[in-house]
Amino acid sequence: MPPLHPGEAVLETRELAPGVYALVSNKPPIDNSGFVVGEKGVLVIDAHIDGAMARQIQARVREVTDKPILYLVNTNFHGDHTFGNYAFPEETQIVAHRLTADRMKDFEHEKILMLAAVDNDATILRDTRLRLPDITFNETMRIDLGGLVVELYHFGAGNTPGDTVVYVPEARTAWTGNLVLGEAIIPFLIEGGAADYHATLARFARSVDARTIIPGHGLPTTGAALGRNLAYLNDLVQMARSARLQGHTLEQTLHGNAAPRRLCHTIGLAFGAVRRV
Ligand SMILES: [Zn+2]
Numbered sequence: 001m002p003p004l005h006p007g008e009a010v011l012e013t014r015e016l017a018p019g020v021y022a023l024v025s026n027k028p029p030i031d032n033s034g035f036v037v038g039e040k041g042v043l044v045i046d047a048h049i050d051g052a053m054a055r056q057i058q059a060r061v062r063e064v065t066d067k068p069i070l071y072l073v074n075t076n077f078h079g080d081h082t083f084g085n086y087a088f089p090e091e092t093q094i095v096a097h098r099l100t101a102d103r104m105k106d107f108e109h110e111k112i113l114m115l116a117a118v119d120n121d122a123t124i125l126r127d128t129r130l131r132l133p134d135i136t137f138n139e140t141m142r143i144d145l146g147g148l149v150v151e152l153y154h155f156g157a158g159n160t161p162g163d164t165v166v167y168v169p170e171a172r173t174a175w176t177g178n179l180v181l182g183e184a185i186i187p188f189l190i191e192g193g194a195a196d197y198h199a200t201l202a203r204f205a206r207s208v209d210a211r212t213i214i215p216g217h218g219l220p221t222t223g224a225a226l227g228r229n230l231a232y233l234n235d236l237v238q239m240a241r242s243a244r245l246q247g248h249t250l251e252q253t254l255h256g257n258a259a260p261r262r263l264c265h266t267i268g269l270a271f272g273a274v275r276r277v
Pocket residue numbers: 078080081177178216217276277
């Protein structure tokens with residue numbers, strides 16, 4: 001499991017455009033977050049792993065505005081993005097993709113997985129309670145905060161079935177959850193195949209012009225990361241196809257020549273840093 005123990009993690013506020021803020025973890029791969037402030041109120045992206053981190057997000061918001069937190073978007077169902085939901089005000093409407101909301105119901109199972117990510121420190125997960133989304137969407141959703149619009153997109157399955165991209169056109173900024181990770185971290189194919197992931201990212205690249213990407217984990221990056229991820233997934237699919245055409249087994253493919261060895265090394269490095277993000 002990746003090291004996601006929030007221990008001394010601090011979320012640093014970065015203003016990307018008027019009213020648009022990234023909250024960047026000082027200890028990657030611990031989760032990043034963010035918020036958008038409109039005339040009517042605030043939208044927060046991802047709730048983090050526990051009540052303490054969720055309260056830290058709200059404290060960062062309060063350093064900037066006293067407007068109500070109207071919406072909280074969960075970019076995927078994993079506990080490090082959703083376990084802080086319960087610590088947001090009752091009035092805050094939680095928004096997620098339908099498939100994310102479905103998977104969140106398997107709360108006890110997710111707690112077991114998350115325990116390993118926090119060094120088996122049960123105190124981190126002690127207070128969390130399941131708080132499901134109030135609003136779900138299927139393909140896209142548009143939220144007008146007054147003066148600033150936030151768009152939610154489901155481009156298809158990637159790291160999880162309901163991966164959601166939160167896009168602010170005014171700032172050309174996308175929060176990508178686990179779909180696009182930080183600089184130099186490859187896509188994590190833990191649910192589903194490389195070809196589907198590639199199709200999802202291709203739809204993403206065609207649909208919005210993201211210049212800045214705030215990933216769920218890792219260092220913020222630019223829209224160019226999307227192209228690099230697409231190239232990587234394309235190479236991976238082509239390599240697997242050509243190996244199968246030549247009748248090679250998986251073992252032979254992984255260890256048989258220089259290119260796959262290089263990929264193994266990259267995958268190994270990435271897994272060492274963030275095994276399940
Ligand atoms: Zn994550």
